[in-house]
Amino acid sequence: MTLKITPFINLNGKAKEAIKFYEKALGAEVLSLITYGDMPEVPDMPITDELKDLVASAKLQIGESEVMISDVPDPTHVQSSKQITIGITTNDVEKSKRIFEALEQDGRVDMPFGEQPFSPGFGDVTDKFGVSFLVYTEVQN
Template structure:
């Protein structure tokens, strides 16, 4: 079994996923817009280039997302975080710094009793992240 986080953005999905691809060492990025879908004609013209579905390879997993439907009021992301596990403390710092840029820090990156590095940040696109490097076993 595999779990894949699915995030919802209020119009910034493409920018967020292109940023993640560049700064998180991600693999393949796939984006489908409302314009590319069978629903294009039912979608307001100003929303057709927004993301209907995005998938980004991240390590052994994936992150998926979309922009909210054009008839929905976007209320932001809340109540969950994406956990990003780094292989080293240096990698954790790189990821944390990239996600914190333009965002807001909830917990500075540092050692804890459960991880050699752990920090929490909400990125510039509104997604909440927990970045960590586990203690050696």
């Protein structure tokens, strides 16, 4: 049996912008993208003009992992307590550093990238969308 954990990021109307950002910063590939306008209308949830272009569900491939991204119809459902931390692991310090620097653009460095006792290159950064990333370099044996 295979068990895979996929982070799911909920945003308030910025999913398309986030997807473009992750394509550039992380080399993400869009595997699927469905807007609310693409979905059949449900009587209990009418699709307003404001919702039609928002992302209902998108799946991104980042390296060997997948991430799901969505815009929530009701922005009050996305709270700071729902933040997701995503771990990104490489086996190359320079690659880890490039990823860290790309994610920190217009974001916030929570722990500067550098050598740690447990990793030759590690840093904690929150991107401009409020998503926290731990960039970790595996120790090479």
